[in-house]
Amino acid sequence: MSVFLRQLRGELRKLFARKRTYIGFAAFVAVEVLIVSLLNLPRPKGAIRRLIEDAGYLADEYFGGLTLAVMILTWTTVLIGALYLALVSGDIVAKDVEDGSMRMILCRPVSRARIITLKYTACLIYTVVLTFFIGASALLTGLLWGGLGGLFVYDPMQNVFALFPAGEGLGRIALALVVLSVVQLSVSSLGFGLSCLRIKPAAATVITLSYFFLDSIFQRLPYFESLQPWFVTTHMSAWIHCFDAHIPWTWIGQDFLYLLAFDATLFLVGLAVFERRDLK
């Protein structure tokens, strides 16, 4: 095993051995169960069924586990996905500096750039793991509640209205999860970039969350419509377009490029600041 991989294993061990890392996982399961329970109440259930029937499809066929899973995903990633990604990414460098363990690491013949790269990689892995966990648990919760059926997706904000048979629906969900895990990296990247500054871990988390909430609010305001391409959350909604009848790959690719530039900038800024910092 190369030295980098051995060091990365240590970094992941540190990350995944902490209890707070799992708060996000537990919270997601709880919220998913809550959302499914609410969606099965007569009024919301009736509204969704009407929406499907008004489009000329059979509600019994499309109001099933896959539909519930996507609804859960839409709401949970916005509601609490950012929270737990910001919590972990905001901590990853700042907490080590605050606790003094960074000084212990930096007594070793390892460059600061290597440390930052390792921590960023661990952060990205956590993001992907958490996103796939959310997807898998949403799917499981949906299937347990609604059984396997067709997939119905409706997102008026993104102009997505689509119905898929079960097989294709499953494929679309898998694809959406891949795209979602990429776009979610931006939350982690901002938390990580801030964590490299001379800042408390909690401050990095709070600033990250505030940024994404404000970005998401402004992005929806009609007054800022002309500025939409400049909002990060505009590009983060790329994943929902995996449910378009014809997937707009060019559009998704452009979103990826924008987010990649955003992530790389934050990583490089974090690295540059950390390289020059005095650690007392």
Place this chain on the structure above:
Amino acid sequence: MIRLEHLSKTFRGRPALSDLTLEIPRGAMFGLLGHNGAGKSTTFGLLLGHIRATTGTASINGFDVRTHRAEALRKVGAVFEAPAFYDYLSGWENLRILASYSGSAPDEELHAAVQRVRLTARIHDPVQVYSHGMRQRLALAQALVPRPDVLLLDEPTDGLDPAGIHEIREVILDLNRREGMTVLLSSHLLSEVEAMCDEIAILHQGRLSYTGRWADLERSGPRFRLAVSDWPAAETLVARMGGRVVAENTIELPPDRDVAELVAALVAAGQKVRAVEPLRRTLEQLYLETIGSETA
């Protein structure tokens, strides 16, 4: 081996270390003394590349820490005053993770380090249940992996009980004497530095006040308590020999004068010399005198 040249560090306009030049030879057991805030930890931070020097250079084994950090620290182990570990992991996991940043460290080497600091029985316990002494021992163990040539120890026995201090001290002395490791030890405990170090440097307000051997620290001459029949006459005689009266019945002679000469002169002057008691100044007195003379 360790060379600091005109090293200075300023934090927000406030000098923490000013023009420190020091050379610590290979195999030395060197003590860095000073009050809190004297610049000891800043010196360690500069040596480990945690802090960037405002001016000057720090090098270990011929490698500049700033420009060739990895090479300079390849054979360096360090212990801090309050070592920070990942408390939720075991001592062993902490060791493995920290050692991984040095490249490769086989398990046998880790076991040997753990055994050396006598932590074998508890090494797989989570660090959060460790006592302060155990954490210090774990800190020393991690500094020994992979085997270093240079040990930088910042208050390594701070907060330990007497038995713990003795134990850690023995390990460090053994590493220096048997294995020839160069040790730079920082402490504000004079007795500890005296017990362990051949040579010292005293830092005061970020400046080097003294560097050399302990014995040479006593720059002024030897002191004696005299019991004589006529003290005022004895005072005159002491002054004539170039000595000085430090207090009632206590004198200090120039380093080149023998106390026997004084006794002979006193007797020749008709004095009854009832007692001549050599006085050894305490370490604290010597230390404070050195700092005092620097301040003055």
